[in-house]
Amino acid sequence: MQYDKRNLSEETLFKLYKDLLRPRMIEEKMLILLRQGKISKWFSGIGQEAISVGVTNALKNDEYILPMHRNLAVFTTRGIPLHRLFSQWQGKLNGFTKGRDRSFHFGTQDYKIIGMISHLGPQLGVADGIALAEKLKNKQAVTAVFTGEGGTSEGDFHEALNIASVWDLPVIFCIENNGYGLSTPTREQYNCKNLSDRGLGYGIESYTIDGNHILEVYTKLNEIATDLRENPRPVLVEFNTFRMRGHEEASGTKYVPEELMTEWGKKDPIANYETFLLKEGILTTEKIEALRNEIESEINENLKLAFDEEEVESKPAQELLDVYAPFKYAETKPGKVVEHIRLVDAISKGLRQSMEKYSNLVIMGQDVADYGGVFKITEGFMEAFGKERVRNTPICESGIVSAAMGLSINGMKAVVEMQFADFVSSGFNPVVNYLAKSHYRWNEKADVVIRMPCGGDVGAGPFHSQTNEAWFTKTPGLKVAYPAFPYDAKGLLATAINDPNPALFFEHKALYRSVYQNIPADYYTLPFGKAALLKEGNDITIVSYGAGVHWALDTLEKNPDVSADLIDLRTLAPLDMESVYSSVEKTGKLIILQEDSLFGGIASDISALVMENRFQYLDGPVKRVASMETPIPFAKKLEDDYLPKERFLTALKELLAY
Numbered sequence: 001m002q003y004d005k006r007n008l009s010e011e012t013l014f015k016l017y018k019d020l021l022r023p024r025m026i027e028e029k030m031l032i033l034l035r036q037g038k039i040s041k042w043f044s045g046i047g048q049e050a051i052s053v054g055v056t057n058a059l060k061n062d063e064y065i066l067p068m069h070r071n072l073a074v075f076t077t078r079g080i081p082l083h084r085l086f087s088q089w090q091g092k093l094n095g096f097t098k099g100r101d102r103s104f105h106f107g108t109q110d111y112k113i114i115g116m117i118s119h120l121g122p123q124l125g126v127a128d129g130i131a132l133a134e135k136l137k138n139k140q141a142v143t144a145v146f147t148g149e150g151g152t153s154e155g156d157f158h159e160a161l162n163i164a165s166v167w168d169l170p171v172i173f174c175i176e177n178n179g180y181g182l183s184t185p186t187r188e189q190y191n192c193k194n195l196s197d198r199g200l201g202y203g204i205e206s207y208t209i210d211g212n213h214i215l216e217v218y219t220k221l222n223e224i225a226t227d228l229r230e231n232p233r234p235v236l237v238e239f240n241t242f243r244m245r246g247h248e249e250a251s252g253t254k255y256v257p258e259e260l261m262t263e264w265g266k267k268d269p270i271a272n273y274e275t276f277l278l279k280e281g282i283l284t285t286e287k288i289e290a291l292r293n294e295i296e297s298e299i300n301e302n303l304k305l306a307f308d309e310e311e312v313e314s315k316p317a318q319e320l321l322d323v324y325a326p327f328k329y330a331e332t333k334p335g336k337v338v339e340h341i342r343l344v345d346a347i348s349k350g351l352r353q354s355m356e357k358y359s360n361l362v363i364m365g366q367d368v369a370d371y372g373g374v375f376k377i378t379e380g381f382m383e384a385f386g387k388e389r390v391r392n393t394p395i396c397e398s399g400i401v402s403a404a405m406g407l408s409i410n411g412m413k414a415v416v417e418m419q420f421a422d423f424v425s426s427g428f429n430p431v432v433n434y435l436a437k438s439h440y441r442w443n444e445k446a447d448v449v450i451r452m453p454c455g456g457d458v459g460a461g462p463f464h465s466q467t468n469e470a471w472f473t474k475t476p477g478l479k480v481a482y483p484a485f486p487y488d489a490k491g492l493l494a495t496a497i498n499d500p501n502p503a504l505f506f507e508h509k510a511l512y513r514s515v516y517q518n519i520p521a522d523y524y525t526l527p528f529g530k531a532a533l534l535k536e537g538n539d540i541t542i543v544s545y546g547a548g549v550h551w552a553l554d555t556l557e558k559n560p561d562v563s564a565d566l567i568d569l570r571t572l573a574p575l576d577m578e579s580v581y582s583s584v585e586k587t588g589k590l591i592i593l594q595e596d597s598l599f600g601g602i603a604s605d606i607s608a609l610v611m612e613n614r615f616q617y618l619d620g621p622v623k624r625v626a627s628m629e630t631p632i633p634f635a636k637k638l639e640d641d642y643l644p645k646e647r648f649l650t651a652l653k654e655l656l657a658y
Contacts, residue, residue: 001210001212001213001267001272003213003215003272003273003276004215005215005280006215006219008215008218008219010282013277013280013282014277014282014283015057016053016054016057016214016215016218016273017270017273017274017277017282017283018291019053019056019057019073019076019077020049020050020053020073020214020269020270020273021270021291021292021295022073022076022295023045023049023052023053023072023073023076024046024049024270025292025295025296025299026072026076026082026299027042027044027045027046027072028046029299029303030042030089031044031249034249038090038307039089039090040091040102041102041103041248041249041250042248042249043069043070043103043104043247043248044070044243044244044245044246044248044249045070045071045072045073046244046245047212047241047242047243047244047245047264047267047268047269048070048176048178048211048212048241048242048243048269049072049073049269049270050211050212050213050214050217050241050269050273051071051174051176051211051217051239051241052067052070052071052072052073052074052077053073053077053214053217053218054214054216054217054218054221055074055144055146055172055174055217055221056073056074056077056078057077057218057222058218058221058222058224058225059142059144059225060141060142061078061111061112062112062141063112063141063142063143063144063225064112064113064114064127064130064141064143064144064409064410065078065112065113065114065143065144065145066113066114066115066116066123066124066126066127066130066143066144066145066146067104067113067115067116067146068104068116068120068123068146068147068148068176069103069104069105069116070148070176070178070243071104071146072104074113074146075104075111075113078111078112078113079111080108080111080113081302082298082299082302082303083302083303083305083306084096085302086302086303086305086306087305087306087309088102088103088106089102089103090306090307090309091312092306092309092310092311092312093309093310093312094306094309096108096442097441097442098312098322099312100440100441101441101442104116105117105118105441106441106442107409107438107442107444108442109409109444114126114127114130114409115442117433117434117437119429119433119434120147120148120150120151120154120156121147121151121154121155121156121157121160121398121402121429122156122398122401122402122405122429122430122433122434123145123147123402124145124147124151124156124157124159124160124161124173124399124402125156125159125160125163125398125399125400125401125402125403125405125406125430126145126402126403126405126406126409126434127143127144127145127160127164127171127173127406128160128163128164128167128169128171128399128402128403128406129402129403129404129405129406129407129408129409129410129412129414130143130406130407130409130410131143131164131169131170131171131232131406132167132169132362132403132406132407133406133407133409133410133411133412134170134410135167135168135169135170135232136362136388136389136412140229140230140232141170141229142170142171142172142225142228142229143169143170143171143172144171144172144174144225145160145171145172145173145174146174146175146176147173147174147175147176148175148176148177148178148181149175149176149177149178149179149181149186149189149190149195150181150182150184150189151175152175152189152190152195152198153189153190155396155398156398156399156402156429158198158202159394159396159398159399159400160173160399160402161173161198161199161202161204161234161236162202162394162396162399163393163394163396163399163400163403164202164204164234165202165203165204165233165234166394167391168232168233168234169232169233169234170228170229170232170233170234171234171235172221172224172225172228172234172235172237173199173204173234173235173236173237174237174239175195175196175236175237175238175239176211176239176241177195177211177238177239177240177241178241178242178243179241179242179243179256179260179264180243180247180255180256181247182247182251183247183251183255194208194238195208195238196208196236196237196238198236199234199235199236204233204234204235204236205233205234205235205236206235206236206237206238207220207224207235207236207237207238208237208238208240209237209238209239209240210239210240211239211240211241212240212241212242212267212268212269212272213269214269214273215273217239220237221237224237242260242264242267244261244264244265274288322439322440322443323439323440323476323477324439324477324479324501325439325445325446325500325501327498327499327500327501329495329525329527329528330498330525331525331527332494332523332524332525333524334491334519334520334522334523334524335520335521335522335524336520337520337521337522338518338519338520338521339518339519339521340516340517340518341486341516341517341519342486342512342513342514342515342516343483343485343486343489343507343508343511343512343513343514343515343517344375344376344377344512344513345486346486346487346489346490346517346519347377347451347489347490347493347507348376348377348378348379349490349521350489350490350491350493350494350523351363351377351378351381351415351493352381352384353494353522353523354415354493354494354497354523355381355384355385355389357523358413358497360411360412360413361389361412361413361414361415361497362388362389362390362391362407362412362413362414362415363378363381363385363389363390363391363414363415363416363417364391364393364400364403364404364414364415364416364417365378365391365392365393365400365416365417365418365419365451366392366393366395366417366419367392367419368381368390368391368392368393368417369381369382369387369390369391369392370382370392371392373417373419374419374453375453375509375512377417377451378390378417396426397418397423397424397426397427398426398427398428398429398430399427400416400427401416401427401430401431401434401435401448401450402430402434404416404435404448404450405430405434405435405438405446405448407447407448408445408446408447408448408500409444412447413447413448413497414447414448414449415448415449415450415451415497416448416449416450416451417451417453418450418451418452418453419453420453420454420463420464421452421453421454421455421466421467421468421506422454422463422464422465422466422468424450424452424468424471425468428471431450431472431475431478431502431504432471432472432475432478434446435448435477435478435502436475436476436477436478436502437477438477439477439501440476440477445500445501446477446500446501446502447500447501447502448502448503449493449496449497449502449503449505450502450503450504450505451505451507452468452504452505452506452507453507453509453512454466454467454468454469454506454507454508454509454546455467455506455508455509455510455511455546455547455595456510456595456627456632456639456642456643457510457547457639457643458509458510459634459635459636459639460509460632460634461632461633461634462631462632462633462634465632465639466632467506467508467546467594467595467596468596469482469504469506469572469596469602470596470600470601470602472504472573473572473573473575473602473605477501477502478501478502478503478504478573479496479499479501479502479503479504479528479571479573479574480503480504480506480571480572480573481493481496481503481504481505481506481528481570481571481572482506482508482545482546482569482570482571482572483506483507483546483570484508484511484515484545484546484547484548484549484550484568484570485515485517485549485568486515486516486517486519487517487519487520488526488532488568488570489507490519490520490524491524491525491526492505492526492528492570492571493505494523494524494525494526495525495526495527495528496528498525499528506546508546508547510547511546511547511550515550526570528571528574529571529574529575529576530570530571530576530579531567531568531569531570531576531579531580532567532568532570533565533566533567533579533583534549534553534566534567534568535553535556535564535565535566536565537562537563537564537565537566537587538563538586538587539562539563539564539587539589539656540562540563540564540565540587540589540590540591540652540655540656541564541565541567541580541583541584541586541587541589541590541591542556542564542565542566542567542591542592542593542652543567543569543580543590543591543592543593543603543606544566544567544568544569544592544593544594545568545569545570545572545594545602546595547595548593548594548595548644549566549568551593551644551645551648552566552593552648553566555648555649555652559649559652562652562656564587565583565586565587567579567580567583569602572602575602575605575606577606577609577613580606580609580610581610581613581614584610584614584617584618585614585617588617588618588619588620589618589619589620589655589656589658590606590607590610590618590622590623591622591623591624591625591648591651591652591655592606592607592622592623592624592625593625593626593644593648594624594625594626594627594644595626595627595643595644596626596627597626597627597628597629597630598624598626598627598629599629601624601626603624603625603626604624606622607622607624610622619658620655620658621655621658623651623652623654623655625644625647625648625651626644627642627643627644628641628642630642
C-alpha cells in the first residue's frame with residue numbers, strides 16, 4: 001500500500017492515526033468484554049476504520065453524519081464521551097437510549113450523529129431530508145450517510161439516490177463494500193463490477209476508492225465535501241474494504257476462504273499507515289507506546305464509570321411518557337366569521353393557514369405542486385408558498401416518509417400527502433419503525449403529518465378504497481385522526497401540525513365533496529383524544545368515526561324512535577374511552593360501527609375495553625358492525641354488500657331488542 005503526504009500537515013497526519021487507533025483499541029477491549037458476558041452483542045468494524053475516520057474528518061462538526069453498526073470511529077472521532085458509549089452498549093441509563101435499544105441504534109443532536117435502525121434502508125432517505133433542510137435554510141452544508149453493499153439491494157437505497165438527484169441534495173452516499181452481507185458474498189448480492197456504477201443511472205457523480213487507505217479516503221472525501229458546499233448535489237462513493245470478523249461475533253467467519261482473510265489482513269489500514277508514519281518520522285515507537293497507554297487509560301477510566309453505574313430499572317409511567325415527545329395542547333379559539341364549505345375545502349384552508357403560520361413547514365407528495373394534488377387540496381399552494389415548500393415527489397413513498405423524518409431532525413415540519421391511503425404500504429417501514437419509535441428510543445421527535453385520503457363507497461376497488469387506520473393504531477408512538485366533518489377536520493389538522501409527534505390524518509374521499517358545514521374562516525385548533533357527542537339518547541350508545549358517523553346519522557334519522565347517544569370518536573390514537581364509558585353507564589348497551597373489516601379493528605378494542613372496565617353496566621352483548629372480511633370490490637352492488645351500511649340497522653335493532 002503506497003502512501004504520500006498529499007500536502008497534509010504533520011498535525012493532520014497524526015490526528016488521523018490517533019482517530020484510527022482509538023476505535024481499534026476500544027473494539028479489542030469490547031471483544032474481551034463480550035466473551036466475559038459484560039456486553040451482549042458486537043458488530044465489529046476492525047479493518048474498516050479508515051472509512052469512518054476519513055469521512056468524519058472531511059465533514060465539519062456541525063454537519064450531519066448517519067453511520068451504521070460498523071462505524072464506531074464516527075462516534076469516537078466526533079468526540080462522544082466514552083463512558084456514555086460504554087453505558088449504551090451495556091443498556092444503562094447514561095447511554096443514549098435509556099436501555100431501550102443497543103449497539104449504535106441511536107442518534108445525538110449534540111454531535112450531529114443520526115444512528116441506524118435494523119431495517120437499514122430508511123436512513124438513506126432521512127439523509128435526503130436533512131440535506132433538504134440545509135438547502136432550504138441556505139446553509140452550505142454536507143450530509144454523509146453510510147450503507148453496506150447488501151443495503152444497496154434495498155428499494156430505499158434507490159429511492160434515496162433518485163430523490164437526492166432530482167432535488168440536487170448535497171448528500172455523500174457512502175457504500176462500505178466489505179465483501180459479505182452476513183454470510184452472503186457480493187457475487188450473490190449484485191451482478192455489476194462496481195456498486196458506484198449504480199449512481200450513473202440516477203445521474204449521480206460516483207467513485208470507487210480503496211477504503212483501507214486512510215489518506216485516499218480523507219483527501220478524496222475532503223475534496224468532495226468542499227465542492228458540495230459550494231455546488232450542492234449528491235455523490236456516491238464506494239469504499240472497497242473487508243470485514244475481518246463475523247457479521248456479529250456469534251456468526252463467526254467460517255464461510256470466508258482463508259486465503260481471502262490472509263490477503264485482506266495484509267491491507268490492515270492501521271498497520272500500514274503506522275509503518276508509513278514511522279518511515280516519515282511522524283511517529284516513533286515511543287510515541288506509539290505513549291499514545292496506546294493514553295488511550296488504554298481513557299478506556300479503563302470510562303469503563304469503570306459505566307460499570308459502576310446502576311442497572312437500569314423499569315419505571316412504567318416513565319416508559320409510557322417517553323413514547324411521545326412532549327406536547328401541550330394550546331387552544332386557539334375560532335373567530336365569528338363563518339363559511340359554508342365542504343370537507344375538502346376545510347382541509348385545504350386549514351393546511352394553507354398552517355403553511356402561513358409555519359415558515360418551516362414543507363408539503364411533499366405526488367402531484368401536489370402545479371397540479372394541486374389529485375383531490376386539489378393543494379391547488380394554488382405552489383403559487384402562494386413556492387415550489388421549495390410545496391414539492392412534487394417521485395413515486396417512492398418510503399423515501400419520502402424517510403425524508404420527512406430528516407426534515408424534522410433538522411428543525412423543519414413536514415406534511416406528506418399519500419395520494420391514496422392504500423399507497424402507504426409502500427412506505428410502511430419508516431412510518432412504524434422510524435417515525436413511531438424515534439422519541440422512545442433516543443428522544444428525537446418526528447414532526448411529520450401524513451395525510452391519508454381513504455375509504456370506500458366511491459367505486460375505486462381494492463387499491464384505492466382501503467380504510468387502513470388499524471395498521472397504525474396498534475403502533476405505539478403514532479397519533480391517528482379520522483374526522484367526519486369539515487369543522488373537525490380543519491381544527492384537528494392544525495393540531496396535528498402543531499404537535500411534534502407523527503400523525504396519520506385520515507380523510508374520507510366519499511366525504512370530501514358531499515359533506516358541508518358552517519365553520520370558522522380563520523385558524524383554530526381542536527384537541528386530540530376528545531370525542532364529540534352528536535346525539536343524546538337513553539337506550540343505546542353508538543360509537544363510530546369517519547363515514548360510519550354519517551351512516552349512523554342517516555339510520556337514526558330514518559328511525560326516529562331509536563333513542564341513542566351517538567359518539568364520533570374523531571381521533572383514534574389517542575382514543576377517548578371516557579366518553580364511551582360515560583355513555584355506556586347511562587344506556588347499558590353499546591354498538592360500534594366501523595368501515596374497516598371487522599377482525600383486528602378499532603371496534604374490537606373498544607369492545608374489549610368496555611367489557612373489561614364497564615361490564616357491570618351492560619344490559620346486552622357489545623355489538624360490532626363492520627365491512628366484510630374481503631378486499632374492497634369495485635362493482636357497485638358488490639361494494640354495497642361489502643360495506644356495513646345496511647347491516648348496521650339490523651344489528652342495531654337486534655341489540656335494542658335483547
